[in-house]
Amino acid sequence: MSRDAEVIVLARLADEVMEPLTRDDGERTWRGRFVPIAGHWGYEFGWALEFEKMRARKGLLKHLESLPWPYPATVQVLLRDQDDDCFGMWMFQDGKLVEVAIPRTERFHQPAPPNDEFEPDPGMLLRTDLGGDLPEQTPEERRENRPAW
Numbered sequence: 097m098s099r100d101a102e103v104i105v106l107a108r109l110a111d112e113v114m115e116p117l118t119r120d121d122g123e124r125t126w127r128g129r130f131v132p133i134a135g136h137w138g139y140e141f142g143w144a145l146e147f148e149k150m151r152a153r154k155g156l157l158k159h160l161e162s163l164p165w166p167y168p169a170t171v172q173v174l175l176r177d178q179d180d181d182c183f184g185m186w187m188f189q190d191g192k193l194v195e196v197a198i199p200r201t202e203r204f205h206q207p208a209p210p211n212d213e214f215e216p217d218p219g220m221l222l223r224t225d226l227g228g229d230l231p232e233q234t235p236e237e238r239r240e241n242r243p244a245w
Contacts, residue, residue, distance in 0.1 A: 102144065105144075105145075106141065106174070108167045113164060126152060154245075180220055198221075207239070
């Protein structure tokens, strides 16, 4: 299934950790490679990646969680799916990358698919302060419990 998404990883002094992710690797569960974002003085402070398909991003957050970050408290993962109004932010909490609440936004979820042959849906991160109609929120017990990333 086609579904564009962008990922930006920001992390302090993480060039060595991120370098292997700038190359293709058929052993990873996710596909693609990060491109360094250079700062004013030429050092990398972030890395960007684009996905065209939902399957291509499977396991990305688990992989990022497993890396030996020199300063985990500085890691910020920004994710924007094609249906999102803005980037969502994931940060380490108790060793896991979790989505951090952003004021005036809410993630709206679709009901879980009938079986595992469908890829998990990340939901939509929508701005709540734009004055438009918002979708009805799916009750937690009917939401997808598999990670979309």
